[in-house]
Amino acid sequence: MIRLTLVHLTFLGMDKLPAAVEFSPGLTVIYGASDTGKSYVEEAVDYMLGASELKSIPEDDGYTRILLGLRVSDGRSLTLSRAIGTRPSASLSPHTASCLGARWPVACR
Known part of the structure; x- marks a missing residue:
């Protein structure tokens, strides 16, 4: 059985760090005060794994x-x-990712 472990979740955008x-x-425990993005991290992971939408928050402005x-x-990796x-x-990338035997936008190392 293949197991996947989360390593990082990274947001990128032009002229944005x-x-x-x-x-x-x-x-990994993610904690903080209300409205600081904890749920957004979980929703972004879900989005990356195939959810249809990611609800926008003010802090994601400019990230693409x-x-x-x-x-x-x-x-x-x-x-x-x-x-x-x-x-x-x-x-989707134009090639078939051989890493998991499925089509997905993926880079393998």
């Missing part, structure tokens, strides 16, 4: 792409890439 959440091996770094149980506001199939 990357905004990233790094996930530690094991358990999300990267989700994953580690496969055999040690390989994957990075999923999706433009904000697109359907999952709209941003």
Whole structure:
């Protein structure tokens, strides 16, 4: 059975510094006051895994792409890439990712 582990969630945009959440091996706890983006992190991971939409928040203004770094149980690293506001199939890379045997916008190492 293939296991995937979250490594990072990174937001990119023109003239914007990357905004990233790094996930530690094991358990990562995301905490903070109300309306600081905790739920947005969970929703962004869900979006990267195929959810149809990501509800916008003021802090995501100017960000246009999300990267989700994953580690496969055999040690390989994957990075999923999706433009904000697109359907999952709209941003597929032209090749078939051999990492998991499925079509997905992915970079394999």
